[in-house]
Amino acid sequence: GDSVTQMEGPVTLSEEAFLTINCTYTATGYPSLFWYVQYPGEGLQLLLKATKADDKGSNKGFEATYRKETTSFHLEKGSVQVSDSAVYFCALIFKAAGNKLTFGGGTRVLVKP
Amino acid sequence: ETGVTQTPRHLVMGMTNKKSLKCEQHLGHNAMYWYKQSAKKPLELMFVYSLEERVENNSVPSRFSPECPNSSHLFLHLHTLQPEDSALYLCASSQAGQGADEQYFGPGTRLTVT
Numbered sequence: 001g002d003s004v005t006q007m008e009g010p011v012t013l014s015e016e017a018f019l020t021i022n023c024t025y026t027a028t029g030y031p032s033l034f035w036y037v038q039y040p041g042e043g044l045q046l047l048l049k050a051t052k053a054d055d056k057g058s059n060k061g062f063e064a065t066y067r068k069e070t071t072s073f074h075l076e077k078g079s080v081q082v083s084d085s086a087v088y089f090c091a092l093i094f095k096a097a098g099n100k101l102t103f104g105g106g107t108r109v110l111v112k113p
Numbered sequence: 114e115t116g117v118t119q120t121p122r123h124l125v126m127g128m129t130n131k132k133s134l135k136c137e138q139h140l141g142h143n144a145m146y147w148y149k150q151s152a153k154k155p156l157e158l159m160f161v162y163s164l165e166e167r168v169e170n171n172s173v174p175s176r177f178s179p180e181c182p183n184s185s186h187l188f189l190h191l192h193t194l195q196p197e198d199s200a201l202y203l204c205a206s207s208q209a210g211q212g213a214d215e216q217y218f219g220p221g222t223r224l225t226v227t
Contacts, residue, residue, distance in 0.1 A: 103156040
């Protein structure tokens with residue numbers, strides 16, 4: 001079945017550091033890919049998305065590129081802030097599979113001043 | 114109100130109680146979802162409603178009973194829960210059939226079963 005694998009955290013960084021969170025997926029076909037973010041005490045918020053190969057999603061300084069060849073959707077930010085401390089979830093959805101959203105396990109990111 | 118709202122935000126209940134969680138979406142979507150988020154476990158999809166009909170029930174115990182009276186409201190009725198049911202329960206909605214069908218989540222209800 002479809003699955004999403006993302007790096008385990010926690011990832012601890014200093015402010016202004018470069019952030020990368022790896023995400024790879026297994027799926028038959030070409031799903032749509034998402035990154036969601038969950039700030040402490042809150043629900044999940046859609047951060048960015050990409051619907052086809054080579055698409056780049058971007059939002060709030062975060063970027064991720066849909067790489068069909070490596071079945072990856074790594075999240076990057078060039079200069080993180082303390083306010084970026086959260087849990088980040090990579091996810092995929094397959095319309096042919098009934099629009100079920102499959103999540104990775106989440107990666108906790110802690111940015112220190 | 115905007116987006117997806119959930120009430121209550123926090124709930125503590127005994128194993129013999131009956132309670133309900135409420136979700137309301139203000140996005141004009143036609144599909145709604147219940148998820149369970151437990152510590153150190155992946156997000157678990159519990160139920161899916163599309164056009165007010167249940168289309169997914171992921172082997173959820175019968176002590177959880179969903180209800181979707183219309184496309185804007187979703188309930189999760191709880192009875193005789195177990196301590197392992199303590200978790201964050203998230204509601205989401207989407208417009209099925211359009212684009213990437215991204216889901217929009219509410220803030221969740223933090224449930225503690227004592």
